[in-house]
Amino acid sequence: MPSPDPNTNSGPARDRFDALHQELRDRICLLDYAPGTRLSETVLAEEFGVSRTPMRRVLARLEAEGLLHSVQGVGTFVTDATIDELEQVYRLRMELAELSGRLAPMRPTPDQLDGFRQISNRAKALIDTPDPRAFARLIMDFFLALLALTDNAPLREISERLYFQTTRIWLTSLFDSVLDAQREYEIFNREVEDILVALEIGDMQAAAHIQRAHISMSFTRMQQGTS
Amino acid sequence: MPSPDPNTNSGPARDRFDALHQELRDRICLLDYAPGTRLSETVLAEEFGVSRTPMRRVLARLEAEGLLHSVQGVGTFVTDATIDELEQVYRLRMELAELSGRLAPMRPTPDQLDGFRQISNRAKALIDTPDPRAFARLIMDFFLALLALTDNAPLREISERLYFQTTRIWLTSLFDSVLDAQREYEIFNREVEDILVALEIGDMQAAAHIQRAHISMSFTRMQQGTS
DNA sequence: GCTCCTGTTGTTGTGTACATCGAGTGACGT
DNA sequence: ACGTCACTCGATGTACACAACAACAGGAGC
Numbered sequence: 001m002p003s004p005d006p007n008t009n010s011g012p013a014r015d016r017f018d019a020l021h022q023e024l025r026d027r028i029c030l031l032d033y034a035p036g037t038r039l040s041e042t043v044l045a046e047e048f049g050v051s052r053t054p055m056r057r058v059l060a061r062l063e064a065e066g067l068l069h070s071v072q073g074v075g076t077f078v079t080d081a082t083i084d085e086l087e088q089v090y091r092l093r094m095e096l097a098e099l100s101g102r103l104a105p106m107r108p109t110p111d112q113l114d115g116f117r118q119i120s121n122r123a124k125a126l127i128d129t130p131d132p133r134a135f136a137r138l139i140m141d142f143f144l145a146l147l148a149l150t151d152n153a154p155l156r157e158i159s160e161r162l163y164f165q166t167t168r169i170w171l172t173s174l175f176d177s178v179l180d181a182q183r184e185y186e187i188f189n190r191e192v193e194d195i196l197v198a199l200e201i202g203d204m205q206a207a208a209h210i211q212r213a214h215i216s217m218s219f220t221r222m223q224q225g226t227s
Numbered sequence: 228m229p230s231p232d233p234n235t236n237s238g239p240a241r242d243r244f245d246a247l248h249q250e251l252r253d254r255i256c257l258l259d260y261a262p263g264t265r266l267s268e269t270v271l272a273e274e275f276g277v278s279r280t281p282m283r284r285v286l287a288r289l290e291a292e293g294l295l296h297s298v299q300g301v302g303t304f305v306t307d308a309t310i311d312e313l314e315q316v317y318r319l320r321m322e323l324a325e326l327s328g329r330l331a332p333m334r335p336t337p338d339q340l341d342g343f344r345q346i347s348n349r350a351k352a353l354i355d356t357p358d359p360r361a362f363a364r365l366i367m368d369f370f371l372a373l374l375a376l377t378d379n380a381p382l383r384e385i386s387e388r389l390y391f392q393t394t395r396i397w398l399t400s401l402f403d404s405v406l407d408a409q410r411e412y413e414i415f416n417r418e419v420e421d422i423l424v425a426l427e428i429g430d431m432q433a434a435a436h437i438q439r440a441h442i443s444m445s446f447t448r449m450q451q452g453t454s
Numbered sequence: 455g456c457t458c459c460t461g462t463t464g465t466t467g468t469g470t471a472c473a474t475c476g477a478g479t480g481a482c483g484t
Numbered sequence: 485a486c487g488t489c490a491c492t493c494g495a496t497g498t499a500c501a502c503a504a505c506a507a508c509a510g511g512a513g514c
Binding site: 056 | 464
């Protein structure tokens with residue numbers, strides 16, 4: 001019996017799907033495909049060596065997740081968001097962050113704590129050698145690592161989805177120099193340090209509240225830079 | 228110019244997709260397709276007079292929403308949920324219900340209030356002439372009407388999605404006589420009345436807290452009936 | 455010069471045949 | 485009698501050809 005998974009959450013076809021899905025999602029969220037970019041099913045299918053059919057399935061999933069939008073005869077576009085839509089999501093994300101610390105918090109394992117320390121080191125390194133794309137990847141890793149400390153699976157999925165929908169828009173402001181990149185690096189480094197302190201003493205609610213505060217402030221800074 | 232929608236959220240193909248999507252979602256959530264049921268892409272496609280391709284697109288969306296699960300060589304199945312998974316979602320839904328009243332509440336318009344009174348009347352009628360499927364439809368209409376009072380679009384989508392994922396499982400307990408149907412009708416009637424009182428004086432937070440209490444109690448009753 | 459119409463082109467949507475996979479069945483060997 | 489293996493069958497997954505649709509360019513008409 002080579003399949004140790006009785007629930008059949010894997011399989012050849014599903015693995016291919018997941019690989020394509022994650023790759024395209026990363027490209028969108030790391031701004032390789034900026035908001036408004038038009039994608040072609042054909043060229044994407046050729047790039048990954050599959051036909052349009054499975055590629056369309058992946059694109060349809062990304063559309064369900066709010067990252068793409070297809071219209072017949074025109075094309076499939078990477079979604080954008082107005083400042084008002086963004087504010088709604090950020091308000092919600094703030095509440096969900098607090099929920100993560102209150103509903104089903106899990107104290108980090110030693111391995112997980114090491115992971116956070118590595119993230120902190122990467123953040124410090126970024127201050128000296130700026131790299132926007134590495135920064136995008138880093139804040140994603142940090143968010144996902146924090147999310148892993150929540151035992152509520154639906155809450156994890158929802159928070160993750162909202163993160164992918166909004167942070168790339170926020171990063172756009174950073175890439176376009178609406179926000180000061182160097183300053184953001186330092187702020188993030190401080191955030192990681194502060195949350196790490198809370199995690200090390202096992203105060204998950206404190207960590208959640210710090211995260212909530214930074215979600216709020218990052219949006220406020222973007223608002224002020226835009227106006 | 229016959230198209231008054233510049234955002235292109237409609238269109239011939241998209242309309243067909245939405246129609247199929249809503250119809251199948253209703254069948255799943257009204258227990259026409261009970262959890263565990265195996266569906267056939269071919270027969271569904273034939274029933275609606277389309278080919279497998281657009282039908283598969285709809286099924287893929289429902290899979291993304293957690294209502295279906297397809298595995299190659301076996302079939303597509305209506306998802307079920309263990310009591311533990313259900314508890315996680317219910318805990319989350321309780322918090323989101325409170326959020327609806329706190330984050331972006333909108334006082335109901337006179338038309339919306341009339342809608343709630345009609346729902347109340349339907350609930351009263353159901354007590355005398357029981358009808359499980361009509362009850363399923365009624366509580367769905369009530370939930371969606373309450374959701375319409377929240378101005379936060381992402382919160383609406385998320386709450387709706389969690390509702391569709393879980394309430395059908397709860398209804399299963401009702402259909403299988405784990406819960407007393409007559410008693411549930413009366414409890415629901417009371418819930419609608421109580422929330423209506425809060426809505427009429429414009430106290431949205433009170434309405435949200437009543438809803439939260441009923442979400443909690445309905446799950447508790449199911450737990451007690453199952454054990 | 456401007457408007458409208460029409461053909462062209464490229465896109466996503468649909469239909470259909472085939473590939474791939476897994477469960478069930480039956481014969482075979484032990 | 486029981487386990488094993490090969491086969492069959494129906495399911496979902498994939499590839500490709502075509503239809504439907506929208507934007508664009510170019511020219512006729514005013």
